[in-house]
Amino acid sequence: MSKPRIMLTNPLWPSWQRQLEAEADVVVAPDGAPETLRQLAATADALIVRSPLPDDIFDSAPRAVACVRNGAGLDRIPVERATALGIPVANAPGGNAHSVAEFCLALMLALARRLAPIARELHATGWHEARTLLAGNRELTGKTLGILGVGAIGSRLAQICHHGLGMRVLGCQRRLDRLPPFVAPATLTQAFAESDFVIVACPLTEATRGLVSRELIGRMKTTAFLVNVARGPVVDEPALIEALAQRRIAGAGLDVFWKQPLPRDHPFLTLDNVLLTPHVAGTTDDSRERISAVVVEELRRMLRGEKPVNFVNPECWPRAQARRAALGHR
Numbered sequence: 001m002s003k004p005r006i007m008l009t010n011p012l013w014p015s016w017q018r019q020l021e022a023e024a025d026v027v028v029a030p031d032g033a034p035e036t037l038r039q040l041a042a043t044a045d046a047l048i049v050r051s052p053l054p055d056d057i058f059d060s061a062p063r064a065v066a067c068v069r070n071g072a073g074l075d076r077i078p079v080e081r082a083t084a085l086g087i088p089v090a091n092a093p094g095g096n097a098h099s100v101a102e103f104c105l106a107l108m109l110a111l112a113r114r115l116a117p118i119a120r121e122l123h124a125t126g127w128h129e130a131r132t133l134l135a136g137n138r139e140l141t142g143k144t145l146g147i148l149g150v151g152a153i154g155s156r157l158a159q160i161c162h163h164g165l166g167m168r169v170l171g172c173q174r175r176l177d178r179l180p181p182f183v184a185p186a187t188l189t190q191a192f193a194e195s196d197f198v199i200v201a202c203p204l205t206e207a208t209r210g211l212v213s214r215e216l217i218g219r220m221k222t223t224a225f226l227v228n229v230a231r232g233p234v235v236d237e238p239a240l241i242e243a244l245a246q247r248r249i250a251g252a253g254l255d256v257f258w259k260q261p262l263p264r265d266h267p268f269l270t271l272d273n274v275l276l277t278p279h280v281a282g283t284t285d286d287s288r289e290r291i292s293a294v295v296v297e298e299l300r301r302m303l304r305g306e307k308p309v310n311f312v313n314p315e316c317w318p319r320a321q322a323r324r325a326a327l328g329h330r
Contacts, residue, residue: 088320090308095291096282107253116314149202
């Protein structure tokens with residue numbers, strides 16, 4: 001029996017990719033161009049996805065019987081089309097929860113203690129000049145933290161900040177009854193008005209696109225910070241740029257943006273009260289290895305014709321079985 005052919009948009013953790021290569025014909029895309037991905041998908045039995053897929057990718061993948069997201073967010077996969085064609089999709093939720101939660105804490109600390117400007121000043125001019133920037137430094141202990149999306153990441157961050165730093169934590173999500181006991185339910189208006197730090201950690205959906213609006217940003221304290229580790233389009237970027245430029249809020253820590261990579265002429269790069277990182281919050285050696293393990297195990301199940309544990313589109317299962325049969329998979 002020939003080995004299944006697996007297309008990866010990006011490499012897996014080396015030890016798990018080697019395991020997969022022993023069981024399958026693995027091809028890693030040399031780039032993320034839509035035409036490249038379509039060409040490789042044409043002969044693939046399964047796709048493992050980290051980079052965005054073109055909307056018509058599954059129409060170019062006549063042999064595909066499985067798709068696994070190398071991570072949690074599903075905005076990079078045309079799930080609706082996969083469902084219509086009978087291609088099951090799985091993901092690896094929570095694999096980077098520790099990484100992103102710790103990254104949020106790092107951004108909060110760096111913003112509150114003004115670490116970036118102090119470090120820059122020490123390098124550029126010296127010890128005494130850097131110490132002149134201490135005014136306005138604040139602690140996290142006892143402050144209020146508002147979290148938009150208290151899932152795996154938000155819950156872990158809430159746990160760290162409440163139990164470790166004594167912070168009051170407010171949580172915003174659709175199901176407020178599912179909040180951890182140490183997180184107080186809050187409306188969006190309340191969270192933005194009362195929080196010293198607002199963390200955006202919700203998935204990008206049509207309901208959350210533009211959720212952090214000009215009106216909500218306008219309700220923030222002048223001493224408050226906004227941190228976005230979700231997706232760029234959740235936040236109204238022009239409104240945030242305006243608020244930062246006019247010092248209507250203290251600052252922001254941003255790991256995601258409307259357009260990625262961030263253009264070199266973007267207004268964020270001109271502001272001294274924003275800390276920018278290139279979408280790296282969830283990327284550590286630990287999280288990459290952990291997620292790769294889940295991805296490979298899910299793919300193995302799906303190639304055996306079993307339901308994945310983290311089944312994104314279970315409604316497609318009858319069509320998925322029919323597709324496997326039509327393609328000659330047992």
